[in-house]
Amino acid sequence: MSKLDWNSVDFETMIIHAGQEHDSAYGALATPIYQTSTFCFETVEEGAAKFANEIPGYHPVYTRGGNPTTRAFELKCAAMEGGEDAVATASGMGAVGSVMLAFLKCGDHVIFDNSVYGGTNHVATTNLPNLGIEVSRVDTADLEALKAAIRPNTKMVYFETPNNPMIKVTDVAAVKAAVGKDIRVVVDATFAPPPIQHVLKLGADIVLHSITKYINGHGDALGGVVVGSAADMKQLRANCMTKINGCPPSPFNSYLVLRGMKTLALRVERHCQNAMAVAKYLEQNPYVKTVYYPGLESSPSHELACRQMENGLFGGILSFELKDDVKGLSSFEAGKKLLNNMKIASIAVSLGDPDTLIEHPASMTHAGVAPEARLAAGITDGLVRMSVGLESAKDLINDLEQAFEKI
Structure with a gap:
């Protein structure tokens, strides 16, 4: 099957086909479940080249660092959101934690909306302060309050739209305009995934989802995903998701989500x-x-x-x-x-x-x-x-x- 420019077709077509090529070994229509923890090499030289990222392939950080089934899911999510790349995680909180650890360090400041998911609230009130990361809480829909909360060390603004559980909608484009290009705007769009909204197109730098919810849509798989620029996703994958968090989804869960997304x-x-x-x-x-x-x-x-x-x-x-x-x-x-x-x-x-x-x-x-x-x-x-x-x-x-x- 030849590759399409997913911007040239409607969402309903893209969400069925993007990221999923026919199986090269047997021509299977559904993406196979590569239920393996590790991958083999034909020669030591091939292994060395993949260790060094000199040639493509799934290399020796196990399925933790990449898996063909999970990669199909990531590519579909990137196409869905109009992002350059995506990183899948084992849960929505894996996505939240990976973003925080990838882009914040001790001494940085992050602004959270005053109403977020309970697990995210724990990250804001307990985990990040314990790491020496400063946290402010404001109503991010109040642009004056948001701008007043910005400090010289502010690196990120994080909010949900609509938010949990008040279903408040925040103006993504207005927030990005208010904080400027040097502060990452991270949006949890779990409550309203595409085709309802596309927050990257509205100005967000990073969008994340608990794919446990609408994206999988069948209540039988946990997972998360982060979508953004290729550079940001490379940093997140290399330094956080595969290292300190070590939280990839299982290949079987990635398969379930791929199945669910076709009817999104x-x-x-x-x-x-x-x-x-x-x-x-x-x-x-x-x-x-x-x-x-x-x-x-x-x-x-x-x-x-x-x-x-x-x-x-x-x-x-x-x-x-x-x-x-x-x-x-x-x-x-x-x-x-x-x-x-x-x-x-x-x-x-x-x-x-x-x-x-x-x-x-x-x-x-x-x-x-x-x-x-x-x-x-x-x-x-x-x-x-x-x-x-x-x-x-x-x-x-x-x-x-x-x-x-x-x-």
């Missing part, structure tokens, strides 16, 4: 359609105070989302805040009771599965975040986060309706 365009469209229907229902529900979903015209992020997110797609994740005194219960207790009475939606902390998943951040994903920090980020006791799946939207709304009746 179709799946994401359905997730977004269902999420919009559920968000509109919740907006009219008498027990709901606020719905956080950028597709709603009532959302403060709606205008920006219409510019930054593509094809009328606004993601498959929403959050909603229950009113106080729901049938005599506190919002904290009402939230838990609502979840416990769902029949279709599963109580789980992940997202991007075909199954609808629902969780209560105050008692689950963000229970370890200090209460004052949690509230400062808008994560109240009555907040519920919902990853809307691929089921019938009507059935999901009926499931919510019967659960509200049982509070």
Whole structure:
């Protein structure tokens, strides 16, 4: 199969074919699983040349440093994001940690958004300060606050868009313009992968994903990926991911993700359609105070989302805040009771599965975040986060309706 310029075809075509050539040995259509820890050489001279990176191939840092199945996955991700190269990791947190250790050192300063995934929050509040890296927390959507936080030693700005769990959209292009070319803008786009948005094209220097979520899309494989310039990915792979972190995905997981990505365009469209229907229902529900979903015209992020997110797609994740005194219960207790009475939606902390998943951040994903920090980020006791799946939207709304009746 001849190689195409992936910029010349539509996303739906690219995501099926990019990175995957027919197997050279037997012509297999699906990329084979190269389930090996090491690779052999015909001669000592060949081994020496590969050690020295003088000739291409998978060389003696084991599958930790490269694997044909994983490389196909990386190339597909690079094409998906419009980046020069990509590095796959064993988990989303492997991607976060590798980026931090590859591009920050003792004495540097990094700015994090004030609301991020709980594992990333631990990196910001504990791991990086323990390494002598200075950390500031601001609302990165507030450009004046962001600019005020910049120091002479600031090397990176890190945020999610939309973020977890408030579904806040941050203007990627405006952030990059505000911080300048010498500060890396790193965006976690897990909640809205292509074809919803392409943050590198908006000005981000690096984009990362927990591919456990939408990119794999089937709830059966952990993984992460980082995409950016060829120079940045070479530095990340050589100095961090294969060394201090040592966190490659297994070849089998890379195979599962390659399989999942072929249906990414179709799946994401359905997730977004269902999420919009559920968000509109919740907006009219008498027990709901606020719905956080950028597709709603009532959302403060709606205008920006219409510019930054593509094809009328606004993601498959929403959050909603229950009113106080729901049938005599506190919002904290009402939230838990609502979840416990769902029949279709599963109580789980992940997202991007075909199954609808629902969780209560105050008692689950963000229970370890200090209460004052949690509230400062808008994560109240009555907040519920919902990853809307691929089921019938009507059935999901009926499931919510019967659960509200049982509070």
